[in-house]
Amino acid sequence: MAKEHSYTINFGPQHPAAHGVLRLLITLEGETVQSIDPHIGLLHRGTEKLMEHKTYLQSGGYFDRFCYVSMMANEHAYVMALEKMLAIKVPERAEYIRVLFAEITRLMNHLIWLGAYGLDLGAMSVFLYCFRDRDDLLAMYEAASGARMHANYFRVGGVWRDLPHTMPKYQSSSWKSKKKLADLNADRQGSLLDFIESFIERFPGRIDDYETLLTDNRIWKQRTQGVGVVSKERAMSLGFTGHMLRSTGVAWDLRKTQPYSVYDKLTFDVPVGVNGDCYDRYIIRIAEMRESVKIMKQCVDWLREHPGPILADAPKVVPPSRDHMKDNMEAMIHHFKLHTEGFSLPRGEVYSAVEHPKGEFGVYIVSDGANMPYRIKVRAAGFPHLAAISELCKGHLLADVVTILSSLDIVLGEVDR
Amino acid sequence: MLMIFIYALCILIPLVVAVAYLTTLERKIIGYMQLRVGPNRVGFGGMLQPIADAIKFVTKELVYPEHADGLLYYLSPLLLLVPSLTAWAVIPFSESWVLADIDAGLLFVFAMTSLGSYGVLLAGWASNSKYAMLGSMRSCAQIISYEIAMGFALVGVILLADSLNLQKIVYAQAGGILHWNWLPLFPMFIVYWICAVAETNRAPFDVAEGESELVAGFHVEYSGMLFATFFIAEYANMIFISVFTSTLFFGGWLSPFEGIPYISTWFSWVPGIIWLAGKSSFFVFLYLWMRATFPRYRYDQLMMLGWKTLIPISLAWIPFISAMKLWGWV
Numbered sequence: 001m002a003k004e005h006s007y008t009i010n011f012g013p014q015h016p017a018a019h020g021v022l023r024l025l026i027t028l029e030g031e032t033v034q035s036i037d038p039h040i041g042l043l044h045r046g047t048e049k050l051m052e053h054k055t056y057l058q059s060g061g062y063f064d065r066f067c068y069v070s071m072m073a074n075e076h077a078y079v080m081a082l083e084k085m086l087a088i089k090v091p092e093r094a095e096y097i098r099v100l101f102a103e104i105t106r107l108m109n110h111l112i113w114l115g116a117y118g119l120d121l122g123a124m125s126v127f128l129y130c131f132r133d134r135d136d137l138l139a140m141y142e143a144a145s146g147a148r149m150h151a152n153y154f155r156v157g158g159v160w161r162d163l164p165h166t167m168p169k170y171q172s173s174s175w176k177s178k179k180k181l182a183d184l185n186a187d188r189q190g191s192l193l194d195f196i197e198s199f200i201e202r203f204p205g206r207i208d209d210y211e212t213l214l215t216d217n218r219i220w221k222q223r224t225q226g227v228g229v230v231s232k233e234r235a236m237s238l239g240f241t242g243h244m245l246r247s248t249g250v251a252w253d254l255r256k257t258q259p260y261s262v263y264d265k266l267t268f269d270v271p272v273g274v275n276g277d278c279y280d281r282y283i284i285r286i287a288e289m290r291e292s293v294k295i296m297k298q299c300v301d302w303l304r305e306h307p308g309p310i311l312a313d314a315p316k317v318v319p320p321s322r323d324h325m326k327d328n329m330e331a332m333i334h335h336f337k338l339h340t341e342g343f344s345l346p347r348g349e350v351y352s353a354v355e356h357p358k359g360e361f362g363v364y365i366v367s368d369g370a371n372m373p374y375r376i377k378v379r380a381a382g383f384p385h386l387a388a389i390s391e392l393c394k395g396h397l398l399a400d401v402v403t404i405l406s407s408l409d410i411v412l413g414e415v416d417r
Numbered sequence: 418m419l420m421i422f423i424y425a426l427c428i429l430i431p432l433v434v435a436v437a438y439l440t441t442l443e444r445k446i447i448g449y450m451q452l453r454v455g456p457n458r459v460g461f462g463g464m465l466q467p468i469a470d471a472i473k474f475v476t477k478e479l480v481y482p483e484h485a486d487g488l489l490y491y492l493s494p495l496l497l498l499v500p501s502l503t504a505w506a507v508i509p510f511s512e513s514w515v516l517a518d519i520d521a522g523l524l525f526v527f528a529m530t531s532l533g534s535y536g537v538l539l540a541g542w543a544s545n546s547k548y549a550m551l552g553s554m555r556s557c558a559q560i561i562s563y564e565i566a567m568g569f570a571l572v573g574v575i576l577l578a579d580s581l582n583l584q585k586i587v588y589a590q591a592g593g594i595l596h597w598n599w600l601p602l603f604p605m606f607i608v609y610w611i612c613a614v615a616e617t618n619r620a621p622f623d624v625a626e627g628e629s630e631l632v633a634g635f636h637v638e639y640s641g642m643l644f645a646t647f648f649i650a651e652y653a654n655m656i657f658i659s660v661f662t663s664t665l666f667f668g669g670w671l672s673p674f675e676g677i678p679y680i681s682t683w684f685s686w687v688p689g690i691i692w693l694a695g696k697s698s699f700f701v702f703l704y705l706w707m708r709a710t711f712p713r714y715r716y717d718q719l720m721m722l723g724w725k726t727l728i729p730i731s732l733a734w735i736p737f738i739s740a741m742k743l744w745g746w747v
Binding site: 007009015016017031118119120121122123124125127128129132213214217219220222223397398399400401402 | 447450451452453547548551620621623624629630631632708709710711712713714715716717718
């Protein structure tokens, strides 16, 4: 009888560390991983196909749901693709608002990632600390767009509306004492920009707290250093982007290498790693959070001094103002036409990519001149990262699979689409 | 015979209550450490939470996995629970309160805590599940290797007390806080504490449960009251190790103010069990604190720590403490 050396275990889709509905078939020899076969598609919703039957305006909401932890970053790629095709010039204030929210989104994504990474390695408290700070970021989303997650705030030609002058406040209730209520509303007295500014002041200290718990922790280092190492050449040929590529030492950040929006007017650094292991990915992301705070600060300062329009002057694409619609028949008809029939893109194709928190997030649209895309393809950053998991995990222990999977930062919403 | 039974109940009933409330306390303490509130719905401030948990556990269905080994599957929770309760027999709670004042007390405790690994091993094996099997294999390797370091660490205690009897070990530490074993045996105490945490399968050494990789490890297939039995055993073990640590290294039921003029007489009315409970509570808290702070070790790193760091340290300290004893320095 042939002697069996290996056996398979089924990891997920209900596994606590499977990050959504990922299923891995892991071939083990003892506890050493021989190969991993990722089974994706459990969250496939056919979004790309659905968008072929929706007007361009209606499809915007789908983009929030690709990578559902960095919503506005996805929207950014989409609206940029449409604007490129329509040759619309976006007002500068709108660009700054977009960059501000793109960085808020980056923080949001990195905080969830850091929390989940800590939780997967057993550091439970980090998870809850990260969610505390993420809640403030969600409040910013809510104040600007009205939705805490699926914002649909970036529109073709700008953003949905200007930043509000007041922050919504907590209401009094029987389970909040006066003092607690005052604490909760303390930094909500001014405008949204004031709220963001108070966050910018407090957040670097919070990052220091997380670093105290993790960065120099011996267990944390032992668990992450030298785990999931990928070389520079291999990372490039595997199609890695974002922190996975930068951890190997390649300073590839679309915000610097192919500047879009107003990133060329802002000063920030691109942190790169050396070893390409899980620890470098962690260090890079911590540094990226600090850089994002710097960018946010610059945006807030600029936005305070430069009021102006937030939507482009392009009546065929941008809906008329609410006031105008109330007493102008043509504006009313225009609004109706825009939101039913939509607008048409010229015949052709376009690709636009942003530096999504997870890597390069691209949108490729083929238009046949109609008001719906002929074909739309989303280039998700997580997909090539997940595809390499077998190579990254080979020879490591079962516990390292969790570490590596977590460090990839995949979201099945964008992998499965 | 009847009296022994009553004495045993006098230990076990408060112990089970303590276990029940330790689960709530853990959720509360870790909750506050993590900016949460913890359970606060059942009873005043969550005081009835363990009772609600118990009702839930009792009413849940006992799931029996296909092709599991019936006898061992139902037996193994007990194999874990019984030794963890039996070990309490030799603990001296105060000057006169000790159920079994046997000479080989320390050895008995050692035997009982080691027996628990059978429960873990058989639970994983009998469940017929790969995750449970991996968990129990890890746990066994861990318990066996940490037992060695722990044993060596305790040799120091035995040397200093000239006895294996726990009551005598306590008496040997009489004379105030500086006479307790933690000071001359400080590296041994640290080694012992790390081993003890590993022995009870608690964070950061909970690789046998390994929540994020093995889901729940050896008890992944258990439900209802069988699952609860594992938990009672784990928490009883935690409390036991805390009490045991206080007894061996922190003077057991002795007053910390002994030997200090005036203060020691002011506190002379306090019964020894209060001191013991106070010292043990600190170690229980330490368990929870560690759980809220540290990431989990990887299985091979855990073994490396045990064999390459802890065993050499404790081995090196034994000749040192023997020499000190020989020349009468301690």
